[in-house]
Amino acid sequence: MIKHCFPAMGTEVELLLDAPAGEGALEATEQEFHRLEALLSRFRPDSELSVLNAAGVLEAGPDLVRVVALALEARAETHGRFDPTVHDALVAAGYDRSFEAVAATGVASPSRACGGAVRIDGYRIELDPGVRLDLGGIAKGYAVDRAAELLATAGPCLVNAGGDLAVRGGAWPVGVEHLTLLLERGAIATSGRDRRRWTRDGREHHHLIDPCTGAPADTPLLRATVVAASAAEAEVLAKAVFLGDEEAARRTPCVLVRADGTVTLGGGLS
Amino acid sequence: MTSVARLYAVAAAVLVLFLFWAFAAARPWGDPPADARIANLAAREQRLRDESARVQRLVDRRWLVYRARLAERRLAIADITRQNAQAAAAAAAAVRSPVVRLAPLAPVTATRSS
Secondary structure, three states, X not given: OEEEEEEEOOEEEEEEEOOOXXXXXXXXXXXXXXXXXXXXXXXXXXXXXXXXXHHXXXXXXXXXXXXXXXXXXXXXXXXXXXXXXXXXXXHHHOOOOOHHHOOOOXXXXXXXXXXXXXXXXXXXXXXXXXXXXXXXXXXXXXXXXXXXXXXXXXXXXXXXXXXXXXXXXXXXXXXEOOXXXXXXXXXXXXXXXXXXXEEEOOXXXXXXXXXXXXXXXXXXXXXXXXXXXXXXXXXXXXXXXXXXXXXXXXXXOEEEEEOOOOEEEEOOOO | OOHHXXXXXXXXXXXXXXXXXXXXXXXXXXXXOOOHHHHHHHHHHHHHHHHHHHHHHHHHHHHHHHHHHHHHHHHHHHHHHHHHHHHHHHHHHHHHOOEEEEOOOOOOEEOOOO
């Protein structure tokens, strides 16, 4: 088993490859992460996403088009619980730079509404006036899926980007709370308010915005871990379940942790 | 009138009478006599019309049978196509569905809030 770790997308990425050799694939996978981060990060002023947010319209590359399309599909399927138009709400909440640079305390800003039209026509993406996108979670899920496909050419593998993980080939024991899930196919993602937190006006904020209110979500859950076919899908479902999508929690294998530490299994996981 | 003039008058009258008789004998106002070739052509045309009508009825019957069988065949093809699509969708869903279970194993990695 080969293990390779590196920082990307504001987190630590871990690649596990069950093959006697595969340094080339590991290196290519890391480069793919960095390439996608350079395209999809809202914290890089020269990324395609930042250019789109600034101009409102862009002839984008295939990766940004694909991720925006996935995000719009997710917005429709989750009835708006997942919404890529939370950019301004996140900034208003205080998450206006990469998390390491976010001030731990400060003055609160009024919450910002989410929503607005995003149109894709071929490779052209157009935003309604005032609409800006944040693709943080789903972009990371997309990168994990791409990386897993790339690394799988060298052998059975697992790609874990700060909790969003996908496997290809083999069976991989993955720790979730005090449990171990043996993942043979698919991906896992966890959304929670126990990390990426800060304080504004003495009140705790976190990065999971409820698109209905435009403010950090107020839910009884602390974390939601979801198993799905792809990391991008798992990321979307984890967010939806965290925001109270009970139907998704019933049909999707998941591990829910409440604020009091109670752990519940759902979606046929037992 | 001299006798010569009378003779000419009688001769002219006889000539006119003859011409009138020839005209009446020709009966230009009556039906022309039937031509056997035309009658044959007419009979042949009628036979062909009858035969064409018989063929048309036969073709119509066969067309109806063909259309009915085509409709049945199309229904059968649609059924098979739908079954194939359902099987393919089920197979694709099975391939896409994650496979996961709880296991008493030590984890090689862990998920956490991202």
